[in-house]
Structures are given as C-alpha cells and as structure tokens.
Amino acid sequence: GEDVEQSLFLSVREGDSSVINCTYTDSSSTYLYWYKQEPGAGLQLLTYIFSNMDMKQDQRLTVLLNKKDKHLSLRIADTQTGDSAIYFCAERGTGGSYIPTFGRGTSLIVHP
C-alpha cells in the first residue's frame, strides 16, 4: 500500500532555515499537504501543492516537489520558537481515493 516517510525529529536554531523532508511511494498522488500540530492541539493545514507543480511559496514557507523522486520538502525561513510543532506530510489521489495517507510527523524543535 501507499507509504509516506518522514524523519521523526529536527532541531534548529532560532533564525535559521528549517527543511523538513518527506518521501512517498504512491505514483498516482495528486495532492500533497503539510499540516502543523502545536502541542495539545489538532492538525492545521499549512499548505498544499498539486503534483503538476514543482514549487509553491507562501511567505516564510516554501514547498518543493520532486515528482520523479517522490520527494516533498517544506522549508521554513527565519524559523521562530513559535514554529516548534509536529509537521505532518500527507498525500492523496483523486476521485475515490479521497483518504489521505499521513507520515508519522516530524517534531521541529527550535532553540535560542
């Protein structure tokens, strides 16, 4: 079945850039998502990218998609302590495959 892999932890210094990586196996993936989960809260959709795009930028967030390698990344510029959270990558096909497959989440720790 489909699989989405992420590293479990990432530690960065405040002000640096963070890059969270994700790989997936389903070649029919059409939508790829990044969700953020702050401590004790639900998941919040951060951004998403269609599979026919290579890059999407939204303020401090940059999403890069390498469809050939099935690799997705989320770059956070000028990382702040408020960015400390768990980040989930998810992929979804279209039509009947409306249930996304989630990675296990990457815990981003931002230290001063």
Next chain:
Amino acid sequence: DVKVTQSSRYLVKRTGEKVFLECVQDMDHENMFWYRQDPGLGLRLIYFSYDVKMKEKGDIPEGYSVSREKKERFSLILESASTNQTSMYLCASSLPDSEQFFGPGTRLTVL
C-alpha cells in the same frame, strides 16, 4: 472558516466503561473521519463516513464503532474501554476530493 469541534478536550474513564466521543462540523462536509494519534505512530484511521448513516472501517477499527445519524455529527464509541485505548483522538471532516479539517482532539485516558 471551517469549524470542527470535539465534545471534550480531556476525558478520563475506567476500564470496561462505554465511552462516547462526539464530533461536530459546521461546513456541511460529506466526509468525516476518526483517527487516533500515538507517539511515534502518527495518525491511524479508525473509521470514516462519506454520508449520513454510511460508515467504513479504517486501518484499526477493532474495539470501536461509529454512528452518523446527522450530516454534521460523527460519534466514536468505545463499547468497553481498555487501557490500550488511551490515546489522542482526532476528528476530521472534508468535502469530497478535498483537504481535511481537524478538530482540536480529545485526550482519552483509560484507567
């Protein structure tokens, strides 16, 4: 804005009790989902529903049941709670072929 609410943020129950977790969404979404989240395991799908009175098993339905009598409400039922059901439970909803919106979660402890 889409709003997904869950009946409790924290719940403590005893082994063997029947537990109801309620989820309500206010955006007329057809699809609703229940996940549990455990450290290192990510999100695991318990049940989902794509219409009123319709339900489908997810990856880990054992020990759980669901009810969807109204479009906006999706209930997760633990018939006889056990300690291995201690977890964070997340509800989500979506339109067909669209992204999911999540509730704040219910942290359930079974003693």
